[in-house]
Amino acid sequence: MKNRSALKFLLVVVVPLFLTGGGVVALTMDLLDRLSTGANVEDHRRTAEVVASALDASQQQLADLLFDNTNWDAAAINLSAPEVNFEFFEASWGIPSAIGINYDVAAAVDKNGETIMGMAGGNVLTANMNDYLGGHLLALLAELPSNNTQPRTTSAIVKTSDGTAIIAVGNVAPTTQGLDLGTNEPRFLVMAKLMTNEFIAQLGEKFVVKNMRLLPKDLSASGGLAITNRFGESVGELTWDDRRPGDSTRELIQPTVFITLSVLMAVLTAIAFVCWWQFRDIGERERKSNFEARHDALTGLLNRAAIVAETDAALAENFCGVCVLFIDLDGFKVVNDTYDHRTGDHLLYSFAAMLRTLTPADALVSRIGGDEFVVLFRGVNATVQAETAASKIIDFLQMPFDFDGRIASIGASIGIAAAADPEIRAAELLRRADIAMYRAKSDGKNRCCVFTKSMDADRGETLEIVSELRAIVACKEIDVAYQPIVDAFSRKMTGVEALARWPGGTGREVGPERFIAEAETAGIVNQLGETILERACTDAKKWADLRVAINISPLQLRDPEFVSRTLSIIDRIGLAHGRIELEITEGTLIDDIARLKPVFVTLRSAGISLALDDFGAGYSSIAYLRELPFDRIKIDRSLTSAILVSGSARHMIQATGLIARGIGAEVTAEGVEAEEEIQILKLAGCAKLQGYLFGKPQDANSITRALKLSTAAIVAA
Secondary structure (H helix, E strand, C coil): CHHHHHHHHHHHHHHHHHHHHHHHHHHHHHHHHHHHHHHHHHHHHHHHHHHHHHHHHHHHHHHHHHHHHHECHHHHHHHHCCCCCHHHHHHHHHHHHHHCCCCCEEEEECCCCCEEEEEECCEECCCCHHHHCCCCHHHHHCCCCCCCCCCCEEEEEEEECCEEEEEEEEECECCCCCCCCCCCCCCEEEEEEECCHHHHHHHHHHCCCCCCEEECHHHCCCCCEEEECCCCCEEEEEECCCCCHHHHHHHHHHHHHHHHHHHHHHHHHHHCCCCHHHHHHHHHHHHHHHHHHHECCCCCCECHHHHHHHHHHHHHHHHHHEEEEEEEEECHHHHHHHCCHHHHHHHHHHHHHHHHHHCCCCCEEEEEECCEEEEEEECCCHHHHHHHHHHHHHHHCCCCEEECCEEECCEEEEEEEECCCCCCCHHHHHHHHHHHHHHHHHCCCCCEEECCCHHHHHHHHHHHHHHHHHHHHHCCCCEEEEEEEEECCCCCEEEEEEEEECCCCCCCCCCHHHHHHHHHHHCCHHHHHHHHHHHHHHHHCCCCCCEEEEECCHHHHCCCCHHHHHHHHHHHHCCCHHHEEEEEEHHHCCCCHHHHHHHHHHHHHCCCEEEEEEECCCCCCHHHHHHCCCCEEEECHHHHCCCCCCHHHHHHHHHHHHHHHHHCCEEEECCCCCHHHHHHHHHCCCCEEECCCCCCCECHHHHHHHHHHHHHHHHHC
8 A cells, every 4th residue: 555655656746747847957958048049149139239339439429520620710711721721730630640549530622622731640641532532532522511601521431541441521611600711612621530450449348349350341250240331332340259148148057957956856756745835934034034134235245244254254264365355436426416326226236246247256245335345355366366356346447337328437446455464353454455445545546555554654644634634624724825827928917826735833744635635535625625715715805906716626516516605705705706717627527527517607607717727737628628618728837847848748738729719718838937938838829827937836925015016116117
């Protein structure tokens, strides 16, 4: 009877269950194969769409750039002249062609396609442009208005004498209607960007397409994106290395699915009708409770308590092979404030997922709170692995995140600390990594620092500086020095630049770069900036019509109440708005043009002047000079100091003068220290000069005395 029951159970339950399970396994594996193949095909199709979009975007970018350069009074006047000014052409298009960031070739042609003037790679171009562009120039010119009043552009991909290139052609027209150009003959501007291996590779990196390359049509491979230009010519094929996500997913899941199904069959056969339904809920609740006790709810990473416990365990096992990475996200608060907390949560979740992929499989990744993450490395190569991971994280964050059109650009300040003695515990190791992270943040952010013992002393000094700075700002005791700004022709002082200085008598000397950076980190830069503004306005009331320039921190501009508080301080002191000039460094503007534009417009409508400071020292863009209403461009001292020995510096300053005239702004040259520099700067269009030649930064009383001496000299004359 017992044997019959066993046989019946075997035939009725076990055998059908085994056959069913085997069928499920077979169907599951077939489904995985179909899904992986479909995923590979779909990923290739989407990548092809991305590549096509990248190519279209490159054409549109060049066409937009060309339109900015053709719809321009200065360009229309110079290119319509009987003889084109070579220096203007070189400054406007020749030098950028040598840099090769946006285009490699620029040429002005007439309606017959004859080259008027051209430059390629910074050198004069002598080739006939129609021949250079494979005979397609005339066809493109035919698409454009044959006049100098209706600006329009067109673009194409063609074979040139130097290889395949993206080209754009547009007719030159002034922005000012009715401007007399002296001729009705149209002029056209041509720009070409060569599709070199480097350009294609950079385009691939920008659009996250691996190993993108352009193959000639005779070497084209199937599966890529064939490029046929608008004239019906095949110019080659863009190909790339597919990611094949389906393969990796299948390889990852297939063994797990098979093992899971097999174990499930065995468990069901052995205990299905006895314990399964009783204990499954209990086990699930226990696992969930254990998981929640050790993991962060948002990202699923280990939490602070878990990483501290794991670090202590690793130190107890072998302290020599333990290293921690402490990460703080730069710019996360800006994303939260600009968008909302949901976007911030998406960013944290995405960053957590990225951390898992950029760190070794045996590394433990945790989120310990806010935008702070800790990674634990164990083993003889722990420190090397930590430094490698830090480099990968910083490189990865060069590309912004895109959440449904919301662009989030962040960086990472990273600290590394390795265990160096057997007595160290997790809390101390994390503290050291935290100190190293703050050193990375104070050194400019978006970088990595390794903890050294000297940092403890530096950290203590920093805390003392921040504490003293809070008291100084609260009591409004910050010192302000003023450097004269003079008229380039009369040498008369017309303004001063207000410069913050650490007050004397405190027992320490701290440079402005240091204490301003600490104020930004400590969150008191708004109060510091308002104190400097109030002091400068108060002093300026004693100086008649002298204009006062005041530097503004990027964090101040992000404050939604910056404009109202600034105008309130100026009005309370009773200084005319027209005597105030706010200086903003160009690096502040790169990612914030759309958000800053209404701030600039409001300030200018209130009569406040705006200056672009340190022009030429970093990433300069004509685009935001045209988008934002600047009244002044201040040439960086690095260009001024090189003007007597560097031809390129002179050309850049001359080009700056032309740009300034184009947007109706004045030019001030900083760092003037020699008489020989003045004549060159005046010829380049610099209306104001500033530097040690005219006076070092000095206190308000010295400025007052200088003005009295100047007035006395005028009366005596």
